[in-house]
Structure formats: C-alpha cells, structure tokens
Amino acid sequence: MNNTKLRLTILSFLQFFIWGSWLITIGAYWFQTKQWSGAQFGAIFSTMGIASIFMPSLMGIVADKYVNAEKLYGILHILGGLVLCTIPMVTDPGTFFWVILLNMIFYMPTLALSIAVSYSILKRQGFDVVKDYPPIRVWGTIGFIVAMWTVSLLGFEKSASQFYVAAGAAILLGIYSFTLPACPPQSASTSSQNLAEILGLKSFAILRDRKMLTFFLFALLLGAALQLTNAYGDTFLHDFDKNPDYQGTMTVKYPAIIMSISQISETLFILAIPFFLRRFGIKQVMLFSMIAWVLRFGLFAYGNPGQGLWMIILSCIVYGMAFDFFNISGSLFVETQTQPSIRASAQGLFMMMTNGFGAVLGSSLSGLIIQHYFTDAAGNKDWHSIWLTFAGYSLAIAVLFVFIFKHKHTTQPAQETQTAPLLSVEQA
Numbered sequence: 145m146n147n148t149k150l151r152l153t154i155l156s157f158l159q160f161f162i163w164g165s166w167l168i169t170i171g172a173y174w175f176q177t178k179q180w181s182g183a184q185f186g187a188i189f190s191t192m193g194i195a196s197i198f199m200p201s202l203m204g205i206v207a208d209k210y211v212n213a214e215k216l217y218g219i220l221h222i223l224g225g226l227v228l229c230t231i232p233m234v235t236d237p238g239t240f241f242w243v244i245l246l247n248m249i250f251y252m253p254t255l256a257l258s259i260a261v262s263y264s265i266l267k268r269q270g271f272d273v274v275k276d277y278p279p280i281r282v283w284g285t286i287g288f289i290v291a292m293w294t295v296s297l298l299g300f301e302k303s304a305s306q307f308y309v310a311a312g313a314a315i316l317l318g319i320y321s322f323t324l325p326a327c328p329p330q331s332a333s334t335s336s337q338n339l340a341e342i343l344g345l346k347s348f349a350i351l352r353d354r355k356m357l358t359f360f361l362f363a364l365l366l367g368a369a370l371q372l373t374n375a376y377g378d379t380f381l382h383d384f385d386k387n388p389d390y391q392g393t394m395t396v397k398y399p400a401i402i403m404s405i406s407q408i409s410e411t412l413f414i415l416a417i418p419f420f421l422r423r424f425g426i427k428q429v430m431l432f433s434m435i436a437w438v439l440r441f442g443l444f445a446y447g448n449p450g451q452g453l454w455m456i457i458l459s460c461i462v463y464g465m466a467f468d469f470f471n472i473s474g475s476l477f478v479e480t481q482t483q484p485s486i487r488a489s490a491q492g493l494f495m496m497m498t499n500g501f502g503a504v505l506g507s508s509l510s511g512l513i514i515q516h517y518f519t520d521a522a523g524n525k526d527w528h529s530i531w532l533t534f535a536g537y538s539l540a541i542a543v544l545f546v547f548i549f550k551h552k553h554t555t556q557p558a559q560e561t562q563t564a565p566l567l568s569v570e571q572a
Contacts, residue, residue: 148269151324152262152280157287158317159258162221162251164291165310166228168403169301177302180237187241190507195248196500203253204492207260209329217257218321224250225314232304251314256495259475264327274476275418281472282414289407330484350482350490358549359477360497362430365541366470367502369437372510372534373463377403377444380527381456384449395449395456405457409464417472426477427551429469434542436466438535445531471498510534 166173170188174180203220207213227247234240262280263273291309300306351357381399384390395402420429439462447455474494482490513533518526 148265148271148325149276149280152265153283154320155258155262155317155324156280156282156284157290158313158320159254159287160284161287161291162224162310162313162317164288164407165295165313166306168292169295169306172301173304173306174237177304178237180240188244190504191241191245191248192252193500193503193507194245195252196496196498196503198496198500199249199253200256200495200500201489201492204256204260204489207257207327207329208486208489211329213257213261213264213327213329214321214324217254217261218318220250220254220257220318221314221321222318224254225311225318228307228311228314231307252495252499253492255499256491259479260491261321261324261327263479265325268325273479274421277476278414278417278472282411285407285410285414289404289411292404292407330486350486350493355550356481359474360493362541362545362549363470363474363494363497364502364505366430366434366437366538367498367500368506368509369534369538369541370467370470370498370503370506372506373403373406373440373444376510376514376530380444380531381449383525383527386524390449393449395453402456403460405460406463406467409461410468411464413464413468414472417468417476420469421473421476425551426473427545427549429473430549431542431545433466433469433473434538434545436462436469437538438542440466441531441535441538445528445535474498 174188203216207216224247227243227250231240231243231247234243262277266273266276291313295301295306295309298305298309300309351360377399381395381402384393385396390396417429420432424432440459443455443459443462446452447459449456475491478490478494514525514530518530518533520526
C-alpha cells in the first residue's frame with residue numbers, strides 16, 4: 145500500500161476505534177453497573193446531535209481560515225481523550241451527561257475534519273478521492289468493529305475500563321495527527337471585507353444555491369433516521385426475551401453481535417461506492433440509500449429471533465448500503481461541489497445537518513412518537529408498528545427526493561469532472 149494511503153488508513157481506523165470502544169456498550173455500563181434511570185439515558189445519545197449542531201461547522205471555519213486542519217484535528221482528539229479519562233470518576237447521571245457532552249464537543253468535529261484532512265492530502269498528492277478514499281474509509285468501520293470486540297473480549301462491556309480504551313486511542317491519534325502532511329488553511333490569505341468574512345461565515349452562502357440547499361435539507365431529513373437503529377435496535381432485540389419462544393436464542397443473548405453485522409456490511413458497501421457513483425451518480429446512489437432505509441426498518445418490523453431471523457440479518461446487511469451510500473457519497477458530493485477555500489466548512493455543514501439537526505430531530509421526535517402512540521400502560525412497546533412507521537418515513541423522503549432534488553449525472557472520470565466550475569461563495 146502507498147505510504148500516504150497507509151497513513152490515512154491508520155487515521156481512519158483509530159478515528160472510529162475510539163467511538164466503537166464505548167458507543168454500543170455504554171448502555172450496559174449505565175444500566176448494569178451504575179443502575180441509573182432509563183429516562184435519563186436517552187439524553188446521552190442527544191449529546192452527539194447537540195455537539196454536531198455547531199462544532200463541526202465552527203471547527204471547519206477555523207481549519208479553513210486559521211489553523212492547519214491536521215493540527216486542529218490532533219488537538220481535539222487529545223482534549224477528547226483527557227475528558228474520556230474522567231468519565232469513570234463520575235458518580236451521578238447529571239454530571240455524566242455534561243461530561244459526555246464535553247467529549248462529544250471535541251469528538252464530533254473530528255468526523256468532518258478527518259474527511260477534510262484525508263481529501264486534502266490525497267488530492268495534493270495526485271490521488272482520485274472518489275476512487276481512493278472509500279478503501280481508506282472502510283478501515284474506519286473495521287476499527288469500530290475491532291473496538292467492539294476488543295471491549296467485549298476483555299470483559300469491559302459493563303466496566304468503566306471501556307472509556308480508558310477509548311481515551312488511549314484518542315490520545316494516540318491526537319499525537320499521530322501532528323506527524324501527518326500539513327493541511328494549511330485554504331482561505332487564510334483572503335482579505336476580509338466584513339465581519340461575516342472575518343468569521344468565515346461566507347461558507348454558509350453555499351445554502352443560497354438551490355441544489356445545495358435541497359441537498360442539505362434532505363441530509364437533515366435522512367439524518368433523522370441514522371441514529372434510530374443505534375438507539376432502539378439493541379433494546380428491540382432484548383425485548384424478545386419476554387417471549388418464551390425466543391428466550392435463550394443467540395439473538396437475545398448476544399444482540400450486540402447480531403447488530404455488529406451492520407458494521408461488517410458497511411465494509412463491503414464502502415468499497416462499492418466508487419463503482420456506484422460512476423455508474424449511477426450521486427442522486428441515484430442517495431436514492432438507493434433511502435430505499436435501503438425502508439428495507440432496514442421494514443425487515444425489522446417483520447423479523448424475529450426464530451423463523452424470522454433471516455429478516456433481522458438481512459436488515460443488518462442492507463444497513464451498510466443505507467448508511468454508507470448516504471454518508472460517504474454525500475461527503476464526496478460536497479467535496480466536488482465547493483471551492484477549496486470553504487471545503488472544510490462545507491463538510492462541517494454536512495455533518496451539522498446529518499449528525500446535528502437531523503440526529504436531534506430524529507431522537508426527540510421518535511421518542512415522543514414511541515411514548516405516545518406505541519407504548520402501553522405497562523411500558524411494552526409495539527415494535528412492529530414502530531418499525532413500520534420509520535419505514536414509511538424513509539419511503540416518503542425517497543419519493544420527495546426523486547422529484548425535488550435536481551442533479552445531472554456525468555460519466556466523466558472524477559479528475560475531469562473536478563476541473564469544471566465548482567460552487568464558490570461568490571456563485572452561491
């Protein structure tokens with residue numbers, strides 16, 4: 145493997161190893177070890193959305209105008225790692241929320257910055273990001289899976305030690321980032337004429353372009369679906385334990401292992417992205433993602449750990465297409481439609497719409513809908529109707545997307561298409 149690609153592969157692996165070390169198992173620590181309230185636990189997942197509303201775009205502006213992206217990326221990971229080290233000392237759920245929120249404030253912008261840094265290094269060394277980035281990004285998913293299995297095999301699922309594993313990886317990645325090729329600000333030398341330009345807020349002007357505005361609005365709507373299975377999938381499988389017919393099955397005993405099929409599927413679909421983008425274009429690829437979300441939720445609605453196990457497994461497989469065809473392809477679309485001077489900011493905007501406003505919208509509304517319409521007096525949930533409702537939501541977005549989002553696909557190679565005029569703040 146080329147040295148540049150290898151170095152970015154390590155970056156991608158550690159980026160998601162950090163998250164995978166605690167995201168799936170924090171529930172076990174919360175409920176089994178601390179035995180804190182389930183009502184308060186819901187707020188923990190909202191910290192990702194809250195932090196993503198402002199931090200990715202803000203840090204994107206800083207990277208575009210003031211600080212080398214790789215250095216900013218490293219600083220954020222080191223700070224996040226230090227915060228993770230303090231989590232085991234927290235003794236009440238209220239403080240736990242604020243500590244996790246602070247960690248997310250440092251971590252969430254690194255998702256967009258990792259993309260900006262990787263794209264910058266690849267393009268300056270003559271690589272094709274559409275072709276060469278997905279095989280690098282796939283190692284991020286592998287890192288997430290390795291982290292899940294590492295924490296599980298070490299017996300840390302219910303232990304505070306999972307946060308030390310994440311902290312170690314974060315600090316290591318932070319230090320490693322300072323050894324990467326320099327990614328200097330692309331608009332640092334641009335003379336600012338007003339306060340908006342001084343703050344870098346001109347990058348928000350891309351939303352004045354109708355196509356980009358439409359793209360970001362659908363990113364928000366689809367972003368609302370991204371965390372639904374992370375938030376409810378594990379609980380959904382655990383609830384089958386109430387049915388004597390399914391007690392003792394592998395799905396009920398090890399739901400995290402079953403859910404990890406989703407991440408394994410991601411590795412395959414990430415590698416398929418270059419082919420699908422060249423063959424079908426961004427609009428069709430994102431439409432495939434929306435249809436996959438319909439299947440993801442619909443198969444959950446009819447699946448069970450018995451004869452319907454194949455539906456649950458197939459749902460986990462199509463998750464790879466649902467998640468990656470939207471996230472990775474969307475970031476590539478943003479990359480090819482904006483000028484270099486605002487690309488980090490634009491990636492931050494994309495992250496803000498999906499993991500920020502979208503995630504908060506999805507988690508808050510889904511919680512209210514489930515509580516008011518699909519939960520009985522005894523607290524039992526009608527999972528069949530819940531998943532069908534989510535499937536209907538995804539289908540409605542797909543239909544609207546077909547008619548509203550206008551984008552003409554070209555079969556030209558990526559390098560050629562990038563020589564065409566890109567969207568700049570002046571054009572927006």
